[in-house]
Amino acid sequence: MAKALLDVRxxxxxxxxxSPVRELSFTANEGETVAIVGESGSGKSxxxxxxxxxLPNAARISSGSITFAGTDLVxxxxxxxRHHRGRxxxxxxxxxxxxxxxVMTIGGQISEVLRLHSGFSARQARSRAIEMLDLxxxxxxxxxxxxxxxxxxxxxxxxxxxxxxxxxQPKLLIADEPTTALDVTIQxxxxxxxxxxxxxxxxxxxxxxxxxxxxxQWADRVVVMYAGRKVEEAPADELFxxxxxxxxxxxxxxxxxxxxxxxxxxxALTEIHGSIASASRESGCPFLPRCPIGIPTCxxxxxxxxxxxxxxxxxxxVTIVEERSHGAAVGIRA
Amino acid sequence: MSSIGRLAKTFRRTALxxxxxxxxxxxxxxxxxxxxxxxxxDVLAGESGxxxxxxxxxxxxxxxxxxxxxxxxxxxxxxxxxxxxxxxPRYNLPVAxxxxxxxxxxxxxxxxxxxxxxxxxxxxxxxxxxxxxxWPDRVISIVAILFYSIPGFWIGLMLIVLFSVKxxxxxxxxxETIGAGLTGAxxxxxxxxxxxxxxxxxALFYVAxxxxxxxxxxxxxxxxxxxxxxxxxxxxxxxxTLRHVLRNALLPVTTVxxxxxxxxxxxAVVVETVYSWPGLGRLAFEAVMSRDFSILLGVLLLSSFVxxxxxxxxxxxxxxxxxxxxxx
Ligand SMILES: Nc1ncnc2c1ncn2[C@@H]1O[C@H](COP(=O)(O)OP(=O)(O)OP(=O)(O)O)[C@@H](O)[C@H]1O
Ligand code: SF4
Ligand SMILES: [Mg+2]
Numbered sequence: 338m339a340k341a342l343l344d345v346r347x348x349x350x351x352x353x354x355x356s357p358v359r360e361l362s363f364t365a366n367e368g369e370t371v372a373i374v375g376e377s378g379s380g381k382s383x384x385x386x387x388x389x390x391x392l393p394n395a396a397r398i399s400s401g402s403i404t405f406a407g408t409d410l411v412x413x414x415x416x417x418x419r420h421h422r423g424r425x426x427x428x429x430x431x432x433x434x435x436x437x438x439x440v441m442t443i444g445g446q447i448s449e450v451l452r453l454h455s456g457f458s459a460r461q462a463r464s465r466a467i468e469m470l471d472l473x474x475x476x477x478x479x480x481x482x483x484x485x486x487x488x489x490x491x492x493x494x495x496x497x498x499x500x501x502x503x504x505x506q507p508k509l510l511i512a513d514e515p516t517t518a519l520d521v522t523i524q525x526x527x528x529x530x531x532x533x534x535x536x537x538x539x540x541x542x543x544x545x546x547x548x549x550x551x552x553x554q555w556a557d558r559v560v561v562m563y564a565g566r567k568v569e570e571a572p573a574d575e576l577f578x579x580x581x582x583x584x585x586x587x588x589x590x591x592x593x594x595x596x597x598x599x600x601x602x603x604x605a606l607t608e609i610h611g612s613i614a615s616a617s618r619e620s621g622c623p624f625l626p627r628c629p630i631g632i633p634t635c636x637x638x639x640x641x642x643x644x645x646x647x648x649x650x651x652x653x654x655v656t657i658v659e660e661r662s663h664g665a666a667v668g669i670r671a
Numbered sequence: 672m673s674s675i676g677r678l679a680k681t682f683r684r685t686a687l688x689x690x691x692x693x694x695x696x697x698x699x700x701x702x703x704x705x706x707x708x709x710x711x712x713d714v715l716a717g718e719s720g721x722x723x724x725x726x727x728x729x730x731x732x733x734x735x736x737x738x739x740x741x742x743x744x745x746x747x748x749x750x751x752x753x754x755x756x757x758x759x760p761r762y763n764l765p766v767a768x769x770x771x772x773x774x775x776x777x778x779x780x781x782x783x784x785x786x787x788x789x790x791x792x793x794x795x796x797x798x799x800x801x802x803x804x805x806w807p808d809r810v811i812s813i814v815a816i817l818f819y820s821i822p823g824f825w826i827g828l829m830l831i832v833l834f835s836v837k838x839x840x841x842x843x844x845x846x847e848t849i850g851a852g853l854t855g856a857x858x859x860x861x862x863x864x865x866x867x868x869x870x871x872x873x874a875l876f877y878v879a880x881x882x883x884x885x886x887x888x889x890x891x892x893x894x895x896x897x898x899x900x901x902x903x904x905x906x907x908x909x910x911x912t913l914r915h916v917l918r919n920a921l922l923p924v925t926t927v928x929x930x931x932x933x934x935x936x937x938x939a940v941v942v943e944t945v946y947s948w949p950g951l952g953r954l955a956f957e958a959v960m961s962r963d964f965s966i967l968l969g970v971l972l973l974s975s976f977v978x979x980x981x982x983x984x985x986x987x988x989x990x991x992x993x994x995x996x997x998x999x
Pocket of ligand 1: 382
């Protein structure tokens with residue numbers, strides 16, 4: 338198999354008194370869309386920020402490695418890391434309303450990154466920025482170039498953010514809940530845009546969300562996080578066809594795609610009782626307090642990630658037994 | 672809307688608002704000054720030492736001081752409407768001429784002080800914010816508190832003691848070397864040498880204010896999401912500070928700086944006295960002592976113009992700095 342573009346191994350992110358991300362491993366291949374899914378507080382944003390080395394001051398990567406295109410980002414000097422940011426790895430944030438500088442024109446904010454990394458002259462940067470606005474489907478790009486962010490709607494601002502992120506044709510684009518703050522009707526358009534850019538600019542997309550239903554359509558692979566840990570990983574279609582981890586099953590049951598037209602915000606995790614706050618810091622499966630099929634041995638230690646099939650992993654010994662017998666049954670029939 | 676159009680609109684609105692303000696200021700000042708005991712005739716008579724009741728009455732009649740207050744007010748407003756500030760009994764000259772001689776001195780002092788305060792204050796604030804809670808921040812904080820709490824005249828006197836008396840580097844008073852006959856760059860340099868100490872004493876208080884204000888604004892802006900976006904672009908910390916944080920942090924500082932121009936004029940009175948600087952502050956002070964109300968009114972009117980123009984500039988500056996400010 339070709340070497341992964343991004344290879345995160347045993348990543349642990351710590352604050353002085355807690356570790357919201359633990360032993361997290363995943364990869365992203367070139368041109369692939371990997372989704373990281375989990376409810377609020379599961380550590381998705383911290384994971385994304387750690388890839389950019391933009392963690393909040395109090396947080397640090399306490400162990401693990403992040404290998405990007407063969408380079409270990411964790412140990413990279415700041416100056417070299419800056420060289421990658423915006424050029425090789427770019428990020429779109431959750432809050433389009435506040436993520437743009439209010440006193441700079443939107444075009445200026447796109448040109449800035451182009452001039453920094455591509456060595457463009459002011460004029461080259463301008464025309465390329467207008468192309469990017471056009472690519473991001475912003476109407477009248479040449480005129481909008483000189484517009485200020487406050488004149489744009491949230492959806493348009495997020496398009497500008499995407500144009501900034503994609504301007505230098507990064508190898509990896511991280512989108513941290515790019516649609517959460519937006520109107521439902523805009524969500525599909527934004528995801529569509531990201532997917533189109535992925536294909537046209539041949540970049541890998543790391544799509545972070547708390548909504549499995551939204552992801553089904555756009556992701557190749559899905560990593561499910563719970564309380565800072567990966568609890569399941571699978572190709573998207575397999576995950577939707579046969580979710581293994583009880584948490585994933587709850588998420589799927591709660592997602593609007595498979596559950597009528599209820600919006601996920603209202604429906605959020607009604608199928609899973611309790612909240613993520615119940616995840617104890619002690620050993621044992623963090624999902625145990627909410628798990629409908631938990632057994633006493635789940636209390637012993639965090640369940641190892643078990644391999645269900647070539648590309649499927651799940652951190653639950655109870656369901657893996659079930660899955661293996663299913664797989665065996667399939668095998669017998671074949 | 673284009674930014675020029677936006678600025679022009681802001682300008683027009685402010686200018687229209689200024690007219691009633693100025694009229695109000697004139698009337699209130701005029702009436703307030705009438706409350707002060709004594710008038711210019713009393714002082715002139717007192718100084719001459721041998722004035723009779725008749726000469727005092729004649730003086731009053733000559734300057735119109737014997738008229739009822741309202742008549743005097745109307746006469747004054749009438750003068751103003753004809754762009755005249757009246758006549759000074761004491762100097763025996765038109766007020767406009769006297770003020771005209773002193774205005775450049777005060778304006779240059781104020782603007783130099785303001786420029787020093789803004790440039791040094793904001794730079795100090797940026798350094799403090801960049802090193803927040805580390806030693807540069809602490810040291811500058813202490814210095815700023817000193818500047819803030821020590822009165823301007825005392826700072827002025829100490830600067831004279833150090834730089835004029837002990838070191839002999841800079842002149843202790845006046846505004847230029849009399850009789851040096853300098854021209855061009857030489858004259859400018861000479862003026863600058865006289866300007867440094869008074870402008871610095873006037874500025875230090877404001878340096879302290881702007882430094883603390885800029886520091887707080889920088890730290891606040893630093894936490895905003897767009898700063899993280901700037902970092903995600905790969906900009907260096909310095910570019911992030913200068914290109915993204917500073918411009919947003921300037922907004923609160925310019926508001927306050929504009930409001931301070933009136934205060935600077937007040938501070939100029941003290942500093943001009945300490946440095947025998949020929950300016951409006953000293954003129955106003957002398958006018959009070961000699962009850963020369965026509966001069967005092969002229970100075971007050973002019974000060975209100977200065978403040979109004981300053982506010983206008985601040986409005987324009989803000990509209991330019993912050994595109995979100997729409998014309999109301
Ligand atoms: N600055 C911080 N200081 C202390 N703890 C933090 C900080 N930021 C995040 N955390 C902790 O890390 C956990 C994970 O945060 P993170 O923002 O990564 O969650 P998330 O999965 O992105 O959630 P959301 O869907 O709400 O964005 C949170 O539960 C929070 O307690
Ligand atoms: S390990 Fe146990 S508690 Fe955890 S998800 Fe599986 S069954 Fe539930
Ligand atoms: Mg988040």
